[in-house]
Amino acid sequence: MPELPEVETVRLTLKPALGAIIQSVWTSGQPLRLNRPLPVAALRRALTGRTITALRRIGKYLIIDTDGPRSLLVHLGMTGRLRVHKAGDPREPHTHVVMTTGDGREIRYSDPRRFGQVEVVRRGAEREHPSLAVLGLDPLTEKLDGKYLLDRARRRSASLKAFLMDQSVVAGVGNIYASEALWRSKLSPNSRVDRLTGPRATALARGVRDSLRHALARGGTSLRDFVDAHGAEGSNADYLIVYDRAGEPCRRCRTPIQRSVIQGRATYFCPSCQIL
DNA sequence: ATCACGACCTGGAGGC
DNA sequence: TGCCTCCAGGTCGTGA
Numbered sequence: 118m119p120e121l122p123e124v125e126t127v128r129l130t131l132k133p134a135l136g137a138i139i140q141s142v143w144t145s146g147q148p149l150r151l152n153r154p155l156p157v158a159a160l161r162r163a164l165t166g167r168t169i170t171a172l173r174r175i176g177k178y179l180i181i182d183t184d185g186p187r188s189l190l191v192h193l194g195m196t197g198r199l200r201v202h203k204a205g206d207p208r209e210p211h212t213h214v215v216m217t218t219g220d221g222r223e224i225r226y227s228d229p230r231r232f233g234q235v236e237v238v239r240r241g242a243e244r245e246h247p248s249l250a251v252l253g254l255d256p257l258t259e260k261l262d263g264k265y266l267l268d269r270a271r272r273r274s275a276s277l278k279a280f281l282m283d284q285s286v287v288a289g290v291g292n293i294y295a296s297e298a299l300w301r302s303k304l305s306p307n308s309r310v311d312r313l314t315g316p317r318a319t320a321l322a323r324g325v326r327d328s329l330r331h332a333l334a335r336g337g338t339s340l341r342d343f344v345d346a347h348g349a350e351g352s353n354a355d356y357l358i359v360y361d362r363a364g365e366p367c368r369r370c371r372t373p374i375q376r377s378v379i380q381g382r383a384t385y386f387c388p389s390c391q392i393l
Numbered sequence: 394a395t396c397a398c399g400a401c402c403t404g405g406a407g408g409c
Numbered sequence: 410t411g412c413c414t415c416c417a418g419g420t421c422g423t424g425a
Contacts, residue, residue, distance in 0.1 A: 119418065119419090120418060120419090123418075150401080150419085150420070150421085151401080151420085151421070151422095152401080177419080192419085192420090193418090193419090194418090194419055194420080195402090195403095195417070195418055195419055195420095196402090196403080196404090196417090196418085211403080229402080229403050229404070230401085230402045230403050230404085230417090230419095231401085231402060231403080232401070232402070232419060232420075233419090234420095248420095272394095272395095273395075273396090274395075274396080275395075275396065275397090279396080279397085282419095284419090284420085291418055291419070292417095292418060292419085293418060294418095338418075340417080340418065341404090341405075341417070341418085342417090342418080343418075360418095379397095380396085380397060380398075381397075381398060381399075382418095382419095383416085383417085
């Protein structure tokens, strides 16, 4: 579900939680990704009695800082939600972490498929965490340009689509925005990265930045599960150009959009104007 | 090292 | 109605 624009939307809408003091931490006891149990003791130790001081994002990871030495690291996987509720609100199914704050609210993490991740990291040393250590450039907070992409494309033979979704290249692009960015840059998802040229790489960098920025401006893409920290859906699904639009006319040339599968993932593109 | 694939898990949609 | 199959925004482990 959540790619960079959705995670950033959660970060922005979670801001009312800044300054809240965490009084207690509850967990469901169910494991998340890779069958890893939630680190209950570490969560309680790191969070109980602490004030939330900052909300950060790196790629698709959220970092919730406290006035203590440790931070909460959250990845939403496919179906994860991080929301602020009133303490009395009914819990939605598959709630796995609840942080009760001093003002009568709760910050809840729910995740039906349990592909997400909730961990404790030492503030300042986040990048040493294996999940974050491998991440490439974040296109919202760092300068993504053609030169960077061209450099990272050297001696590789993967498809452009796989290249864009590789989190060690660009952190935050997922299956929706890979298709969208490739359409914007008029490049074929099947094209090999070693065929990138300077101008094509520049177009691709711009396509990535633009597709992410537009989606963020609309509060993210809600296809089925995504909501922000207040429970509101984003409106970007209505503005997707190719994703999930097989058979509809290409906005540039009216050719029907095609669906194919690359590395097991649905891929949408215009077979006529994305030829390079 | 790089790449493609299947596995992980639940729920919703569509076919019969 | 029920049962079946397929599909879903991510990441990781495996084997070529």
